[in-house]
Amino acid sequence: MREVAIIGIGQTPVDEHWSAGIRHLMFDAGRAALEDANIDRVDAVYVGNMLSGEIVGQSHLGALAVDFLDLDGAEAFKVEAACASGAAALRVGYLAVASGVLDIVLALGVEKMTDTSGRETTLALAAAADAEYEVSQGISFVALNALLMRRYMHEYGWRREDFANFAVTAHANGANNPYAMFQSPITPEAYARATMIATPVGLLDASPVCDGAAAVVLAPAEYARTLNPTPVKIRASAVSMAPLAVHDRNDPLALEAAAISAHKALEQASIVREDLDFFELHDAFTIMAALSLEAAGFADRGKGVRLALDGDIALGGRIPIATMGGLKARGHPVGATGLYQVVESILQLRGLAGVNQIADAKLGMTQNIGGSGATIFTHILETMS
Amino acid sequence: MREVAIIGIGQTPVDEHWSAGIRHLMFDAGRAALEDANIDRVDAVYVGNMLSGEIVGQSHLGALAVDFLDLDGAEAFKVEAACASGAAALRVGYLAVASGVLDIVLALGVEKMTDTSGRETTLALAAAADAEYEVSQGISFVALNALLMRRYMHEYGWRREDFANFAVTAHANGANNPYAMFQSPITPEAYARATMIATPVGLLDASPVCDGAAAVVLAPAEYARTLNPTPVKIRASAVSMAPLAVHDRNDPLALEAAAISAHKALEQASIVREDLDFFELHDAFTIMAALSLEAAGFADRGKGVRLALDGDIALGGRIPIATMGGLKARGHPVGATGLYQVVESILQLRGLAGVNQIADAKLGMTQNIGGSGATIFTHILETMS
Numbered sequence: 001m002r003e004v005a006i007i008g009i010g011q012t013p014v015d016e017h018w019s020a021g022i023r024h025l026m027f028d029a030g031r032a033a034l035e036d037a038n039i040d041r042v043d044a045v046y047v048g049n050m051l052s053g054e055i056v057g058q059s060h061l062g063a064l065a066v067d068f069l070d071l072d073g074a075e076a077f078k079v080e081a082a083c084a085s086g087a088a089a090l091r092v093g094y095l096a097v098a099s100g101v102l103d104i105v106l107a108l109g110v111e112k113m114t115d116t117s118g119r120e121t122t123l124a125l126a127a128a129a130d131a132e133y134e135v136s137q138g139i140s141f142v143a144l145n146a147l148l149m150r151r152y153m154h155e156y157g158w159r160r161e162d163f164a165n166f167a168v169t170a171h172a173n174g175a176n177n178p179y180a181m182f183q184s185p186i187t188p189e190a191y192a193r194a195t196m197i198a199t200p201v202g203l204l205d206a207s208p209v210c211d212g213a214a215a216v217v218l219a220p221a222e223y224a225r226t227l228n229p230t231p232v233k234i235r236a237s238a239v240s241m242a243p244l245a246v247h248d249r250n251d252p253l254a255l256e257a258a259a260i261s262a263h264k265a266l267e268q269a270s271i272v273r274e275d276l277d278f279f280e281l282h283d284a285f286t287i288m289a290a291l292s293l294e295a296a297g298f299a300d301r302g303k304g305v306r307l308a309l310d311g312d313i314a315l316g317g318r319i320p321i322a323t324m325g326g327l328k329a330r331g332h333p334v335g336a337t338g339l340y341q342v343v344e345s346i347l348q349l350r351g352l353a354g355v356n357q358i359a360d361a362k363l364g365m366t367q368n369i370g371g372s373g374a375t376i377f378t379h380i381l382e383t384m385s
Numbered sequence: 386m387r388e389v390a391i392i393g394i395g396q397t398p399v400d401e402h403w404s405a406g407i408r409h410l411m412f413d414a415g416r417a418a419l420e421d422a423n424i425d426r427v428d429a430v431y432v433g434n435m436l437s438g439e440i441v442g443q444s445h446l447g448a449l450a451v452d453f454l455d456l457d458g459a460e461a462f463k464v465e466a467a468c469a470s471g472a473a474a475l476r477v478g479y480l481a482v483a484s485g486v487l488d489i490v491l492a493l494g495v496e497k498m499t500d501t502s503g504r505e506t507t508l509a510l511a512a513a514a515d516a517e518y519e520v521s522q523g524i525s526f527v528a529l530n531a532l533l534m535r536r537y538m539h540e541y542g543w544r545r546e547d548f549a550n551f552a553v554t555a556h557a558n559g560a561n562n563p564y565a566m567f568q569s570p571i572t573p574e575a576y577a578r579a580t581m582i583a584t585p586v587g588l589l590d591a592s593p594v595c596d597g598a599a600a601v602v603l604a605p606a607e608y609a610r611t612l613n614p615t616p617v618k619i620r621a622s623a624v625s626m627a628p629l630a631v632h633d634r635n636d637p638l639a640l641e642a643a644a645i646s647a648h649k650a651l652e653q654a655s656i657v658r659e660d661l662d663f664f665e666l667h668d669a670f671t672i673m674a675a676l677s678l679e680a681a682g683f684a685d686r687g688k689g690v691r692l693a694l695d696g697d698i699a700l701g702g703r704i705p706i707a708t709m710g711g712l713k714a715r716g717h718p719v720g721a722t723g724l725y726q727v728v729e730s731i732l733q734l735r736g737l738a739g740v741n742q743i744a745d746a747k748l749g750m751t752q753n754i755g756g757s758g759a760t761i762f763t764h765i766l767e768t769m770s
Binding site: 094096 | 386406408435436437438439441442443444445446447448449451452459460461462463464465466467469470473476477479480481483484485486487508509511512513514515516517520622624625626627628629630633755756759760
């Protein structure tokens with residue numbers, strides 16, 4: 001197998017895009033990535049998306065992407081792993097280039113969630129959980145996370161307010177990201193008095209429903225530099241799975257698949273977690289940020305919240321997360337999120353993250369979670385020196 | 386890249402499975418394939434599916450498959466390319482094994498279409514076409530095919546009755562396939578008096594709405610025989626795309642992407658079409674069978690119907706198609722169809738096709754079509770001597 005590098009990135013602002021269809025979002029992010037890579041043709045387009053059939057009434061996004069982006073000769077299809085669909089598309093691109101079957105691949109994540117009723121979106125998102133054993137009991141995705149957060153508070157003695165810094169940090173970083181949905185800081189007081197959605201999950205614990213697309217161009221590492229002066233190498237691509245329904249897991253508060261996925265990725269990259277300069281984790285809810293930090297070994301069980309309280313997750317901290325706003329403030333257009341994480345990581349690794357730049361960033365880890373922890377993709381990215 | 390072989394196959398009967406959920410269909414086909422391959426663990430499960438989010442309210446099928454099939458340690462996600470989702474899952478498995486990243490992959494296609502209203506299914510299927518430029522005009526998938534069939538009849542002077550043998554041949558072959566939805570022969574007279582769905586497409590021109598799952602196990606060709614005594618090599622895996630909307634194509638009656646995809650596949654396999662012992666094509670409608678034969682070069686433009694009239698497509702004919710019933714009689718559970726084609730081809734190549742066995746079958750081609758010709762996967766399979 002060949003080593004794989006990323007030679008181009010593109011993204012649309014995350015927003016409620018009332019005047020753009022799903023094809024326009026794909027076009028904008030895809031074109032930006034191709035221009036950044038200085039190429040105008042690719043061998044494949046793999047589209048990460050969860051909800052286009054349900055919400056937009058458009059399946060078959062692979063064909064639509066090739067058609068609308070005018071990429072004659074490319075193969076294309078959609079890849080879906082609930083909210084981890086973006087990283088799943090990256091994974092397929094990685095396999096295709098590593099195999100030697102294809103050379104240049106566009107991995108493109110897209111989601112358009114706002115062109116429908118909130119009820120429809122909530123139902124469609126719930127399909128990431130177990131339809132027969134969870135959703136049929138009336139569970140929504142927010143409710144699932146509320147159960148996890150309440151159990152965590154009970155088990156480890158935290159108060160709701162202790163989670164505030166996850167949201168505060170994400171918004172502080174999002175404030176400097178022109179592509180973020182929310183570009184305004186929030187205070188711990190605002191967090192404390194936020195409307196409850198499903199107690200203890202308040203409005204500022206949850207990532208927003210939104211639209212967006214993000215894309216990267218993959219190429220063989222061996223000649224990546226001939227195409228782009230600042231390629232980034234994919235040092236690891238790891239996937240792990242846990243039972244779909246939360247009640248089937250050994251311990252609902254242990255993201256076991258996240259732990260295994262991160263462990264495998266570190267092993268593939270032959271590094272230890274302390275080598276990482278940042279960790280773009282899947283903070284769809286504040287509780288998921290805490291559990292992800294614990295699973296990756298940055299905190300002991302029940303202590304993930306401590307990293308937020310102590311400022312370890314801030315840009316200058318021990319392990320910066322959500323460096324461009326994370327799912328919470330940049331937004332969580334579900335099928336695109338895994339690729340937004342990668343695009344933002346590459347901005348950091350290229351030294352182009354502006355006010356949010358992490359000094360000397362060379363190694364970053366992204367983790368994209370499908371469902372409440374059932375599918376976990378972890379990628380490690382490194383500047384090519 | 387490594388060569389890839391298929392070492393196990395499994396399928397459920399195609400039917401209206403009122404007593405089985407989508408997870409049970411995945412389990413039955415997946416387990417059968419694993420048992421046939423004599424293995425109990427895999428590195429990945431790639432699920433081909435189009436409609437589970439829309440019809441069953443269950444996305445995230447990759448996680449569900451690993452969970453329900455008890456395949457700890459495997460990675461998994463869903464792959465979608467409308468009605469070509471099954472072949473798309475095979476494609477990802479092929480890339481993963483060819484790359485050397487993974488060794489053993491289960492490619493699993495599944496669809497459950499009957500647990501809803503006919504209106505909902507029709508709408509969900511229409512999402513394979515262009516939502517903004519075709520579906521918004523009121524087009525359904527049957528109507529699209531009716532337009533193509535009528536244009537073909539006008540252009541080349543055929544009558545509706547001239548298509549009868551496509552359906553008659555499919556049903557004759559399906560009659561001997563215990564997994565087929567329709568196991569009864571039909572007569573040309575029955576075809577002629579079939580209820581019109583969208584003139585000139587009658588009930589016996591169209592494949593049925595149904596449920597089913599089919600699966601294959603992939604392994605590196607170099608040691609496939611140590612796992613299974615009768616492995617089949619994937620000699621070619623080719624994908625081509627055409628504009629999503631029919632009106633954007635140079636010629637709506639030329640399946641250009643099918644022609645390119647078949648051409649690429651033959652080139653990869655270093656064979657000519659006359660070497661093929663059979664061709665499992667995508668006869669979702671009789672008109673698609675005719676157009677597919679023409680695109681692959683078995684007939685000149687406008688002459689595909691002639692192959693049916695002359696019996697060239699029958700089991701003993703020049704180029705047998707739908708050897709186990711095809712989409713028309715075996716059934717077309719959309720996301721599973723591409724893998725049913727492969728499973729049936731392997732039965733032929735192993736000499737296990739029973740009454741429908743093609744003498745000395747060594748080389749077969751499968752072609753799975755997404756939308757009305759926008760995504761075309763062509764695979765060539767060969768016995769390993």
